[in-house]
Amino acid sequence: MEAFVAAGAGFLLAVLWFDLMDDKMARGHAGDELPPDVIEGISRYDARVTRGASPMNRLVAVAMIGTIAAIVAELVASHEFRAGYRSRRCRSRSSAS
Numbered sequence: 001m002e003a004f005v006a007a008g009a010g011f012l013l014a015v016l017w018f019d020l021m022d023d024k025m026a027r028g029h030a031g032d033e034l035p036p037d038v039i040e041g042i043s044r045y046d047a048r049v050t051r052g053a054s055p056m057n058r059l060v061a062v063a064m065i066g067t068i069a070a071i072v073a074e075l076v077a078s079h080e081f082r083a084g085y086r087s088r089r090c091r092s093r094s095s096a097s
Contacts, residue, residue, distance in 0.1 A: 001074050008067030015060055018049055 025042050026034055034042075050057060 001070055001077070004070045005067060005074065008063055008070060011063045012060075012067060015063075021045060 022042050022045070025038060025045070029035060029038060
């Protein structure tokens with residue numbers, strides 16, 4: 001399970017890297033508005049990596065959901081998580097009495 005979480009985190013880090021390309025294209029321009037050629041370049045890039053990469057956008061969604069599910073599974077399976085849950089449950093029962 002830990003390997004899946006690590007692989008999913010690495011994959012999502014790569015997706016973040018591609019997302020940071022927008023920031024790189026916009027950086028270095030003074031003022032509140034970007035020049036039209038920069039906006040056009042960002043628009044083309046975003047269209048290519050989102051709508052133009054049809055099977056990959058589904059893979060990103062599956063990787064996100066799978067990574068979150070693996071993290072939740074690790075938390076539920078961990079001894080510390082269960083012990084903390086039991087101690088909270090015991091405290092709430094003893095205070096109810």
